[in-house]
Amino acid sequence: MDRKKVILLVCALLIAAVTAFMARSMFSGGGAPQAVAQKPVATGPKVIVATRALPVGTILTADSIRYQPWPEELIEEAYFIKKDGEPDQTTTLVGTVVRNPITAGQPITQGSLVAPGDRGFLAAALGPGMRAVSVPVSTLTGVSGFVFPGDRVDLVLTQNVSGAGTGQPLKVSETIIRNLRVLATDQRSTPSVDEKGNSIPSKYKLVTIEVTPRIAEKIAVAQTIGTISLSLRSLADNAAELEMALASGDVKLPKGATAEEEEKFLASVQKQPTAGPSTYATGGDVSRFQRSSLPAITPVQIAAEAVKVEKQIEQVRRGSVVRVSRAGAVEEVNVDRR
Structure with missing residues (x-):
């Protein structure tokens, strides 16, 4: 037999043997049982803990807290402990305000919350450097009662501008302030709910909102100029506007910040009300029989x-x-x- 053919045959046999060995090892290893570590079962009384980080001034909602087993030797009297035969305490805590910072997974203590009606409740609901002002509304200007504490709204000012000339005044409506957090409606800091726990709209005459000192001055002047209406914001608006601000360079991340610090910075920026350049619409934008500019002087x-x-x-x-x-x-x- 030719020597080259012998070498090729030997090489083919070696390759076939190695392939068979690898296939055998693969199939035999796949069928071997694997040990799975079981998660330790938490034992002890159930206490109410925070599901996420809760900074000062946060109004608790149903998804902010939950029950979780806690080691009995670490239980303190200030914790909210679940007891047999007693109603669910998480429902009573909805609407309260965080007085001290709470980390995710940390037990809620009785001294860390301020309930509606308690002294200092509204002051605790305010963020650092913020103020609370009330705006009169009606069913028409208050979104038919569908604005609840914790929602975010824009303020729209409607007025008639006479100008120096004669003729009908200029009718104009402009969005003067954006992204305001609603603290209370009338004297309620929690929404009205039905038997199933769903929020139901209610009539109110005043809406209390969280503002900066400068914006508080602007709102006070706006109330003397014309009629203020509320415009309810979508939950997705803040994230979209923040992305646009980052892309345009209006908001810049701090240099050398960690991922956690950047997240906190963006969260604080996202919650800030803004009184930047306003958008407006005149009567001429609505009807061709209305003015689109101030009356001219003859x-x-x-x-x-x-x-x-x-x-x-x-x-x-x-x-x-x-x-x-x-x-x-x-x-x-x-x-x-x-």
């Missing part, structure tokens, strides 16, 4: 205003005068020149 009005100003200048030139009547004749005497 030539007659310009001439009348000029005559009025000329009279005022002449009076200043003459100074203070006294009218003296002698034998039926009236004489004006300039007092300033004497």
